[in-house]
Amino acid sequence: MAAWTWRFEKTDGTEVQPAVPPEDFPTQGDAESWIGEHWKALQEGGADQVRLFEDATEIYGPMSLHAAEA
Numbered sequence: 699m700a701a702w703t704w705r706f707e708k709t710d711g712t713e714v715q716p717a718v719p720p721e722d723f724p725t726q727g728d729a730e731s732w733i734g735e736h737w738k739a740l741q742e743g744g745a746d747q748v749r750l751f752e753d754a755t756e757i758y759g760p761m762s763l764h765a766a767e768a
Contacts, residue, residue: 700752702729706745707760717743726750726757737763 701722706714718736723729729750740748741763749759
């Protein structure tokens, strides 16, 4: 069974420890729901962007945790 995980980074790609402890998620939807609930606390804790992995394969990223500029 695949594990879906997030990597938390600064804008330069340096990995940082998340302000909210992550977990391994059984589905991509579960992982995306979790980031939707916690993105603001993660950003306030020092993460600028995230990458989503299925096991060791990067699915997408970097995805910014900052609001888009208008």
